[in-house]
Amino acid sequence: MKSKLVLHGLSSFLIVALSFALTPVRSEVLPTAPQKVDGEPVLQTGLVKTDGTSSSKGKDNYLDEAIKDGAARWKSEKMPILVFVKPGTGLNGYKDNFDGILKQSFAQWSDVSGGKVAFKFTTDPSQASISCAWTDSNDTIDRSEEGLALPKVSDMGELQGVEILMLTDFPEQSEGTTDDHVRGICLHEVGHALGLDHSSQPGDVMFGGASSVAALSERDKKTLFSLYAAPDSFLTSHPMRFDKVTGNQLDPKIQQMNFNNQGIADAKAGNFSRAITNFEAALRLAPGDSSISTNLGTAYYVRANKEIISQDEPAAEKDFKKAVEYLSRGGRKALAAQLCDTLVFIARSHKREADALKYEGLKRSLQSMK
Ligand SMILES: [Zn+2]
Numbered sequence: 001m002k003s004k005l006v007l008h009g010l011s012s013f014l015i016v017a018l019s020f021a022l023t024p025v026r027s028e029v030l031p032t033a034p035q036k037v038d039g040e041p042v043l044q045t046g047l048v049k050t051d052g053t054s055s056s057k058g059k060d061n062y063l064d065e066a067i068k069d070g071a072a073r074w075k076s077e078k079m080p081i082l083v084f085v086k087p088g089t090g091l092n093g094y095k096d097n098f099d100g101i102l103k104q105s106f107a108q109w110s111d112v113s114g115g116k117v118a119f120k121f122t123t124d125p126s127q128a129s130i131s132c133a134w135t136d137s138n139d140t141i142d143r144s145e146e147g148l149a150l151p152k153v154s155d156m157g158e159l160q161g162v163e164i165l166m167l168t169d170f171p172e173q174s175e176g177t178t179d180d181h182v183r184g185i186c187l188h189e190v191g192h193a194l195g196l197d198h199s200s201q202p203g204d205v206m207f208g209g210a211s212s213v214a215a216l217s218e219r220d221k222k223t224l225f226s227l228y229a230a231p232d233s234f235l236t237s238h239p240m241r242f243d244k245v246t247g248n249q250l251d252p253k254i255q256q257m258n259f260n261n262q263g264i265a266d267a268k269a270g271n272f273s274r275a276i277t278n279f280e281a282a283l284r285l286a287p288g289d290s291s292i293s294t295n296l297g298t299a300y301y302v303r304a305n306k307e308i309i310s311q312d313e314p315a316a317e318k319d320f321k322k323a324v325e326y327l328s329r330g331g332r333k334a335l336a337a338q339l340c341d342t343l344v345f346i347a348r349s350h351k352r353e354a355d356a357l358k359y360e361g362l363k364r365s366l367q368s369m370k
Helices: 098-111 179-193 218-229 233-237 252-268 272-285 290-309 313-329 333-349 353-368
Strands: 003-008 081-085 119-121 130-135 147-153 159-167
Touching (some): 252 290, 272 290
Parallel strands (some): 130 159
């Protein structure tokens, strides 16, 4: 019934202290990261749902299906997860009790998590890790879908933020939108927001096809419980895959995610020039997106390192400047400030004192910014 989109947000790559002059920058990698090579950033994946190929028929849970594109969940330190719900007042089909139904849906999943998942509602959208909104137009949502969940996931399988969009208007329903219909959508999208992919069984709220289920099945409950009861190593042994995001391909938001995901794929394949092209395309569609800025800055940063290694200092200097710009736009000001040291070094090694002073000034201004 509804689609799951898992988006990549590249915000948690780690780069540790850079103390070097003209030596290659080492980006440290989380020790548990799968197939990461020293010197490469930890990139985050995005992924989309694919049609389930495995069947969970007869089993008391469908965890294998729910993580078929990789295992993702919220870290315990994120509890309680802050949730913002934007009322849909004025939208076709919207009723005032829908927000309550949505909030109950969060509570129902929390109740079956074995104490591992808790939510707290906030009225401040900027504080929220999960943002929910209603819509009466399925421009963004696929025509066949009734809701959308867009999780940002690190490639360590950690959920970092989710946007949920739910449809309020179903013109084909002559008697109007029923509470149970909305409840089914809410439970389903919140399930995605907790890291679950689709089940292949029609009795489950996470069933991927047309459904009228409006309550969690025993299998839904056991699946969520199992996901959050699993050890952390379960996440790394089921790394995230990413793919093209489903949804309306003409929608700029979907396009932006696809460019970003493609950039991640390029970076993972070692093609940083193509990654830069894709991240730039994504950023043009979403100029204020800090994750994409960080990704773009990271790609420039890694390419600059490669240019240093191949002794192409002019190219490296240009790319380091771009890295500083985009990392700082992505909120990575401390790292951007550190990269200025490299720029200073390059300028001084070519006796360009004026440029060195300019880069030092840039570093100071980055350090003074919050
Ligand atoms: Zn779905």
